[in-house]
Amino acid sequence: MFKNKADADWRAIPLAVSLCALACATPAVGQTAAETASAKKRPAVSSTKPTSPNATINLVNLLVQQGILKEEQAQTLIKQAEDEAYISRQAAKDATAKADDAARAASAAASAGQPPGTRHVTYVPEIVKRQLRDEIRKEVMAKAQSENWASPGAYPEWARRIHFYGDARIRYQGNYFPAGNDPFGTQNYNAINTGSPFDPFNASGILPPSYNSTQNRNQFRLRARLGMEADLYNGFTAGLRIATGENSSPVSTNQTFGNNGGDFSKYALWLDRGYLSYVAWGGDLKLSAGRFDNPFWSPTDLVWYRELGFDGFAVQARHEVFEGFTPFAVAGAFPIYNTDFNAGINLATDGARFPSHDKWLFGGQVGFNARFNPDYAFRFGVAYYDFTNVQGQISSPCLVTSASDVCDTDLTRPSFAQKGNTYMPLRSIIQTAANNYGAGPGLFQYLGLVSQYRPLVASGQLDLGHFHPFHIVLDGEYVVNTAFDRNLMNPDIIVNNLSPSVNGSLPVFNGGNQGWLGRVTVGSREIKHLWDWNVHAGYKYLESDATLDAFVDSDFGLGGTNLKGYFLGGNLGLSENVWATMRWMSANNIAGNPYAVDVLQVDLNARF
Numbered sequence: 001m002f003k004n005k006a007d008a009d010w011r012a013i014p015l016a017v018s019l020c021a022l023a024c025a026t027p028a029v030g031q032t033a034a035e036t037a038s039a040k041k042r043p044a045v046s047s048t049k050p051t052s053p054n055a056t057i058n059l060v061n062l063l064v065q066q067g068i069l070k071e072e073q074a075q076t077l078i079k080q081a082e083d084e085a086y087i088s089r090q091a092a093k094d095a096t097a098k099a100d101d102a103a104r105a106a107s108a109a110a111s112a113g114q115p116p117g118t119r120h121v122t123y124v125p126e127i128v129k130r131q132l133r134d135e136i137r138k139e140v141m142a143k144a145q146s147e148n149w150a151s152p153g154a155y156p157e158w159a160r161r162i163h164f165y166g167d168a169r170i171r172y173q174g175n176y177f178p179a180g181n182d183p184f185g186t187q188n189y190n191a192i193n194t195g196s197p198f199d200p201f202n203a204s205g206i207l208p209p210s211y212n213s214t215q216n217r218n219q220f221r222l223r224a225r226l227g228m229e230a231d232l233y234n235g236f237t238a239g240l241r242i243a244t245g246e247n248s249s250p251v252s253t254n255q256t257f258g259n260n261g262g263d264f265s266k267y268a269l270w271l272d273r274g275y276l277s278y279v280a281w282g283g284d285l286k287l288s289a290g291r292f293d294n295p296f297w298s299p300t301d302l303v304w305y306r307e308l309g310f311d312g313f314a315v316q317a318r319h320e321v322f323e324g325f326t327p328f329a330v331a332g333a334f335p336i337y338n339t340d341f342n343a344g345i346n347l348a349t350d351g352a353r354f355p356s357h358d359k360w361l362f363g364g365q366v367g368f369n370a371r372f373n374p375d376y377a378f379r380f381g382v383a384y385y386d387f388t389n390v391q392g393q394i395s396s397p398c399l400v401t402s403a404s405d406v407c408d409t410d411l412t413r414p415s416f417a418q419k420g421n422t423y424m425p426l427r428s429i430i431q432t433a434a435n436n437y438g439a440g441p442g443l444f445q446y447l448g449l450v451s452q453y454r455p456l457v458a459s460g461q462l463d464l465g466h467f468h469p470f471h472i473v474l475d476g477e478y479v480v481n482t483a484f485d486r487n488l489m490n491p492d493i494i495v496n497n498l499s500p501s502v503n504g505s506l507p508v509f510n511g512g513n514q515g516w517l518g519r520v521t522v523g524s525r526e527i528k529h530l531w532d533w534n535v536h537a538g539y540k541y542l543e544s545d546a547t548l549d550a551f552v553d554s555d556f557g558l559g560g561t562n563l564k565g566y567f568l569g570g571n572l573g574l575s576e577n578v579w580a581t582m583r584w585m586s587a588n589n590i591a592g593n594p595y596a597v598d599v600l601q602v603d604l605n606a607r608f
Contacts, residue, residue: 056081090140161231167607169223171254174600175558176216182593185210187496189447190417196403197427201440211419211558213595221254227273235280239292241273250416251305251554273309286316295330296365297381299461299475301553302517302542308551310334312361324371328381334361336387337415357411360388367459377463385455387548390414392448395428400435403444413446420542420549420561422489422497422511423447450494451513452483455547463525473521475538479546484513497544497562497591511544511562511591524573532573539566544591557587558597564590569601578606 060077063069069077184207191209192198198208227241244255244267255267275290288295295314298304312334320326337359367381391412398407407427426448429435435442457479464472489509491498498507523534542552544562557563569583581603589595 087140087144088137161233163229163231164227165229165608166224166226167605168225169606170604171219171221171223172600172602173219173221174216175219176598176600177212177214178596178598181213181595183214184593185213186419186589186593186595187211188419189423189496190414190419193413193417193446194415197444197446199403199441199444201436201443203441213597220257222257222267223253223255225253225272235278237277237279239273239275239277240271242269243272244268245270245272249554250308251418251551251559253307281319284317284319288314288316295332296363296383297328297330297367297379297459298383298457298477299379299459300477300517300519300538301556302477302515302540303455303457303479303547304551305553311336318369326369328365328367328369330363330365330383332361332363334363335359336361336390339411343411354406354408354411357389359390362386362388375465375468377465379461379463381459383457383459385453385457385547387453390449390548391452392424392426392450394424395426397428397430399430399432400427400442400444405444407446409448410446413448414550416550418549418552418554418560420544420563422450422509422545423495424450424493425495447495450488451481451485451545453481453545453548454483455479455481465525469525470523471521471525473525475519475521476517478516479514479542481513481546484545499591500593509591513543513545515540515542515546515561517541523571527571527573527579528577530573530575532579533571535568535570537566537568540564540587541590555583555599555601556585558599562590562592563587577608578604580604 057078060069060074060081064071064074188209188211200208223244225241225243227239229237229239232238243253245253246255246259248270253270253272260267271291273291273293275288275292277289277292278287279285289312291309291311292314294304294308294310295316296304310332312332314330314332314334316328316330318326318328335358337357339354339356339358343354343356363383363385365381365383367379369377369379371377389412393409393412395407395409399405400407407429409426413426424447425445427445429438429443429445431438457477459477460475462474464474486509489497489511491507491509494509497509497511499510501507517538517540519536519538521534521536524532525534526532527534540556541564542561546561549560549562552561553559556567557565565585565587567583567585569581571579571581573579581601583599583601585599585601587597587599
């Protein structure tokens with residue numbers, strides 16, 4: 001058994017011997033053999049660190065003094081020696097305790113079978129001691145490895161499977177409206193559909209809510225996100241992320257300073273991600289459930305806001321069939337509206353509950369990645385999406401006496417929207433004396449989408465890396481709503497996207513169902529390091545009903561469809577994972593009343 005601390009430090013002996021040999025055989029850096037011999041003859045008083053009870057540590061410090069080892073190397077060796085000595089002492093302590101227990105047990109057993117007064121001396125053979133010592137040492141080493149208590153500052157194994165990440169962005173945004181916009185602005189149908197129904201014939205003459213289109217605005221905004229991913233073994237992963245946001249909008253996590261009460265009021269945090277995923281086949285197959293990143297590949301924001309979170313279920317698969325060519329496929333089902341449990345009571349009629357009117361997005365995509373050589377890569381994909389039950393439905397004849405009454409198709413109105421899609425009134429209100437037989441007031445209305453939406457999207461990206469580390473990247477995307485029916489766009493029914501009346505002519509629908517975007521980017525592929533840079537420019541054209549306006553980019557034209565115009569910008573790395581961004585976007589309406597806006601964004605970004 002180990003009898004003292006020096007004996008417990010046996011693990012450090014090989015290290016000490018090696019270092020001693022190095023110290024004895026090697027002159028100090030810059031010292032000749034003669035100087036070394038002379039130095040041996042001269043006694044000197046050392047001004048170095050005080051000695052340690054551990055001879056190995058003292059030897060390492062001596063080697064640093066002589067210039068044979070660097071300080072960083074010495075610290076590593078000292079830590080190794082201390083850890084090994086600690087483990088050995090722990091093993092010796094445990095071995096001694098177990099040997100004593102065994103001796104006492106053996107003595108008690110022997111005493112029980114002997115006459116009183118008999119004395120015994122317990123003898124433990126040396127081979128048994130060594131075996132016991134080795135077994136306990138293995139137990140201690142295993143425990144030290146799993147719990148990391150022999151290495152101060154290291155995390156336990158379970159903690160190393162949790163990864164935290166996040167980012168922060170500070171933005172200045174200027175919104176500039178040129179002359180010529182409709183002074184009444186673009187009507188805000190989302191405000192009507194998410195609040196009380198609007199009476200266009202109200203006695204007070206109140207106009208419907210609308211978006212600002214005449215007064216310039218300057219905003220300072222914050223986006224902050226913090227996420228966590230945990231490796232659950234066997235391919236399973238769980239993730240959570242929280243983010244800022246002025247409201248629950250799916251297309252913005254921006255928080256405007258001074259908004260939501262002002263006066264330095266605190267801001268809200270939202271659950272932005274929460275999911276479980278499973279990866280198999282070496283990463284070629286991924287299953288996701290919960291609220292996660294967009295599983296579909298899209299090189300631009302023509303159809304999807306870049307940071308949109310998808311609720312539901314998705315399957316992603318890929319496989320390299322030969323070197324440089326990898327097909328991929330994605331499929332998913334996503335609930336975008338679930339009927340309220342108590343929806344449908346109308347106290348003015350029979351108090352009946354209405355059937356569920358759940359809305360879903362089903363989507364699929366196929367494509368491929370191709371790398372022709374190390375300098376050139378091409379990616380292409382085709383996707384088809386089906387937004388189920390999003391089209392508005394005209395109600396059956398409905399008695400409405402107040403804003404609190406409901407009609408049987410109110411649930412078909414959008415629960416969230418931006419602007420651009422074509423709308424129509426949903427309620428078929430019974431004409432009575434109370435509403436002046438259809439001439440109002442008292443005609444409280446909700447509005448629904450005229451069209452169905454089943455967009456077909458083709459996406460492509462060409463990466464020219466001949467000038468690596470600088471690249472030229474060409475992005476393109478095209479969308480067409482295959483479910484669009486122009487015959488439904490009856491000017492007598494729809495309420496927007498109509499051409500202005502000129503010289504008494506009747507207005508006509510002048511929206512559409514197509515869109516495209518082209519962009520070129522030059523510079524660094526990613527902005528990670530100091531002085532990384534890139535610049536980009538592009539043009540966007542997105543007709544009113546090419547896709548749902550709810551989920552497209554919220555910056556260009558201040559969000560939505562029915563917009564066309566150019567954009568340009570650039571990024572510059574200021575440090576590791578810190579960069580600045582500037583963007584200018586100029587957008588105009590395609591159909592309906594005149595509307596134009598220029599948006600300037602200047603960002604300071606950081607990620608960790």
